[in-house]
Amino acid sequence: MKHYYFGTNMKMYKTTKNTSDFLTGLTGLLHDFHSDKLTLFVIPSYTSLEAASHILKESPVLLGAQNMHWEEEGQFSGEISVKMLKDLGVSMVMIGHSERRHIFNEADSDLNKKVLCAASHDMIPLLCIGETKREKDTGVSDEILRMQLKQDLYNFPKDKLKNLRIAYEPVWAIGVSGIPAPAAYVGERHKAMRKCLKELFGESGSRIPLLFGGSVNPQNAPEYLKETEVDGLFVGRSAWDAENYYDMVKTLFFSRNL
Numbered sequence: 001m002k003h004y005y006f007g008t009n010m011k012m013y014k015t016t017k018n019t020s021d022f023l024t025g026l027t028g029l030l031h032d033f034h035s036d037k038l039t040l041f042v043i044p045s046y047t048s049l050e051a052a053s054h055i056l057k058e059s060p061v062l063l064g065a066q067n068m069h070w071e072e073e074g075q076f077s078g079e080i081s082v083k084m085l086k087d088l089g090v091s092m093v094m095i096g097h098s099e100r101r102h103i104f105n106e107a108d109s110d111l112n113k114k115v116l117c118a119a120s121h122d123m124i125p126l127l128c129i130g131e132t133k134r135e136k137d138t139g140v141s142d143e144i145l146r147m148q149l150k151q152d153l154y155n156f157p158k159d160k161l162k163n164l165r166i167a168y169e170p171v172w173a174i175g176v177s178g179i180p181a182p183a184a185y186v187g188e189r190h191k192a193m194r195k196c197l198k199e200l201f202g203e204s205g206s207r208i209p210l211l212f213g214g215s216v217n218p219q220n221a222p223e224y225l226k227e228t229e230v231d232g233l234f235v236g237r238s239a240w241d242a243e244n245y246y247d248m249v250k251t252l253f254f255s256r257n258l
């Protein structure tokens with residue numbers, strides 16, 4: 001049976017108090033949850049990480065950060081390093097979210113350095129990739145996904161592949177003005193990504209978890225999970241309330257005995 005993943009990125013919305021309330025509620029709802037077939041995670045803002053780490057200490061929910069620098073330390077004012085994140089009990093880091101790529105102009109060459117830095121510190125990199133609307137409309141989605149995978153995972157060490165997670169998030173499907181992607185379209189892109197990962201890493205490429213994100217909600221989520229290469233969901237707005245997060249997990253996964 002395959003392993004599933006479910007998590008949320010809380011972007012720049014919640015204060016430390018908001019995050020603490022959310023996680024206290026969520027851990028309460030999940031008090032008897034334990035599964036070796038489902039990994040749950042939450043990615044709050046940097047300023048909430050210490051409080052979040054404290055609340056999640058005894059919980060199975062993994063704590064992630066929204067970004068990090070590619071160097072361990074140095075003259076990089078305003079940046080956060082992998083050591084600082086580990087120090088706070090963070091075990092996962094999101095790299096290359098569409099907002100980082102498109103608003104902050106993060107380049108694939110820099111994202112590659114971040115992914116490699118995370119891997120070398122045994123931090124779980126959650127690499128986010130996805131095409132823009134124009135790239136979709138001009139029929140180059142798979143080419144874009146392949147280019148992002150090849151560049152961002154360049155020189156990725158094979159012995160760290162077990163830590164790597166990838167989230168496919170079409171830029172046009174994300175956020176308040178996003179248009180939910182048809183499940184069949186998502187399934188095709190996941191197949192293309194899987195093919196590329198096998199080319200890059202051989203059979204190990206077939207085991208790298210591929211999550212889907214972008215306007216996922218309780219109504220469309222079951223359809224995405226039916227696609228064979230979708231190993232989990234990466235959710236924004238629909239999971240920012242503890243009960244909504246818990247309800248999605250319960251409806252989508254507990255019914256599968258996970």
Ligand code: PGA
Binds near residue numbers: 169175214215234
């Ligand atoms: P959304 O966000 O679910 O609110 O579209 C997804 C994301 O940005 O990861």
